[in-house]
Amino acid sequence: MKYILVTGGVISGIGKGIIASSIGTILKSCGLRVTAIKIDPYINIDAGTFSPYEHGEVFVLNDGGEVDLDLGNYERFLDISLYKDNNITTGKIYQHVINKERHGDYLGKTVQVVPHITDAVQEWVMNQAKVPVDDDRKEPQICLGGTIGDIEGMPFVEAFRQFQFKAKRENFCNIHVSLVPQPNATGEQKTKPTQNSVRALRGLGLSPDLIVCRSAKPIEMAVKEKISMFCHVEPEQVIFIHDVSSTYRVPILLEEQGIIKYFKQRLNLPIDDQPSDLLMKWKKMADRYERLLKVCSIALVGKYTKLSDCYASVFKALEHSALAINHKLDLMYIDSTELERSTEAENSVKYHQAWHKLCKADGILVPGGFGIRGTEGKLQAISWARTKKKPFLGVCLGMQLAVVEFARNCLNWKDANSTEFDPDTKKPVVIDMPEHNPGDMGGTMRLGKRRTVFKTQNSVLRKLYGDEMFVEERHRHRYEVNPELTHCFEEKGLKFVGHDTEGNRMEIIELENHPYFVGVQFHPEFSSRPMKPSPPYLGLLLAATGTLSAYLQRGCKLSP
Secondary structure, eight states: OEEEEEEEEESSSHHHHHHHHHHHHHHHHHTOEEEEEEEEEESSSSSSTOOHHHHSOEOOOOOOOOOOHHHHHHHHTTOOOOOOOGGGEEHHHHHHHHOOOOOTTTTTOOIIIIIIHHHHHHHHHHHHHHHHSSSTTTOEEEEEEEEOOOOOGGHHHHHHHHHHHHHHHGEEEEEEEOOOOOTTOOOOOOOOOHHHHHHHHTTOOOOOOOOEEEEEOOOOHHHHHHHHHHTTGGGGGGEEEEESSGGHHHHHHHHHHHHHHHHHHTTTTOOOOOOHHHHHHHHHHHHHHHHOOEEEEEEEEEEEETOOOHHHHHHHHHHHHHHHTEEEEEEEEEEEGGGGGGHHHOOHHHHHHHHHHHHHOOOEEEEEOOSTTTTHHHHHHHHHHHHHHOOOOEEEEHHHHHHHHHHHHHHHOTTTTTTOOOOOOOOOEEEOOOOSSSOOOOOSSEEEEEEEOOSOOOHHHHTTTTOOOOEEEEEESSEOOOOOOOOHHHHHTEEEEEEESSOEEEEEEEEOOOOEEEEEESSSGGGBBBTTTTTTHHHHHHHHHTTTHHHHTTOOOOOO
């Protein structure tokens, strides 16, 4: 097993996840099996209870793990399926060690950070690195991992300082991602932050084999030579990644700077110097992305719109679908509270700007979420999409609110609501699930990959999924559509075309006599891939560009 540790310096959010994923993509294109582990130094057991404003979206895995969004990048780039243990947190490690101590496994020893916590980290990494993540179920050959040098991450840094000797030099490689800023005052690219960052890392006992420098603009050769000299590495060990129009370009930039040849020598890998067809596909995809001329605009109506990372997978799923139909995505984030009547009274400019964005969009998407704030605005957007025949996709809470909106305006149940927002509502069209325990918050939802069975042939989504009898997608919810009231909706044209395997849980809705009005209880964005777009999102983009009917008539084949 070969281990590649990716560390970050200067600032967080520098792109460790994308760079690790891109390196994995290059190695996978050389015919190697790659897995990935993300290390987060927070004490939370997992990311499930975070506000999206803390660390971005919560990414859900097949096994129900609620993890950091970087694991989403790993899955999308490498086309693999990871597990919850591929995300290590301080909380998980300490819980593991404390449980062993309570069990008596340490035989009366004083349990300390070194060696017990650091040994637990190394043991976890070695065990998880062997778990198959590809469809062929073979053991991976390379394990990529990412962590940072915060004070709270010191036990992990110390664990890897020890691990580099345990694994041996020819099996362990450290890549350090740093920032080369360019102050407007001088316009000169500064290397001092990188020098200090590398010095600090060396002081902790880790020496970078590759230094990946992030910058706004391409870096000059003189800067490369300066970093090489002051950081004690060869010039070919300094890699530059400037800001690019799409992340699909990053593996290409790395490959152009000789990273395959370096890894072949440094880790003694049994590969050719040239990448395979897979990287050529990435290059064609990146070229195509940059040449797109036609634009499709989608309004994303949510409550976490100030930070794009809050809907990272939704954005990627839309981008994959737009690219598949040769359109550039124009994603307009609309804060759902700004569509509400209360905003019109407080700030009419914001209110009218939000409605202007919504009205000019080609399609409307209401993603998942929790809590009552902004729900009235989402209901207004759904009502607009339904009455004006605008293509609409509701995901998780978006589907539940579509049911609430239909109940209020088509069934004339004016007090219809979800018990999440009004526990005493007379018409509970959305209810909490029977098995839901209102005690602990963490890990108590219906999580992970579940089967949804189509109950009719006459379904747009079934056709988009290739006329399959069932689909398996990832879930994350506590509430569900009330199965006792579904017959009232069906009579008025809102069809529940997909159920769970028992037939009790409503999974997919479709509205009759509408170009595309679809709601799904699951999160299809988590399984979208650059070369395999998610069918519900693809349907939204096709309907928004007026090409859905032609696509279905062609037997769900994209035009060249």
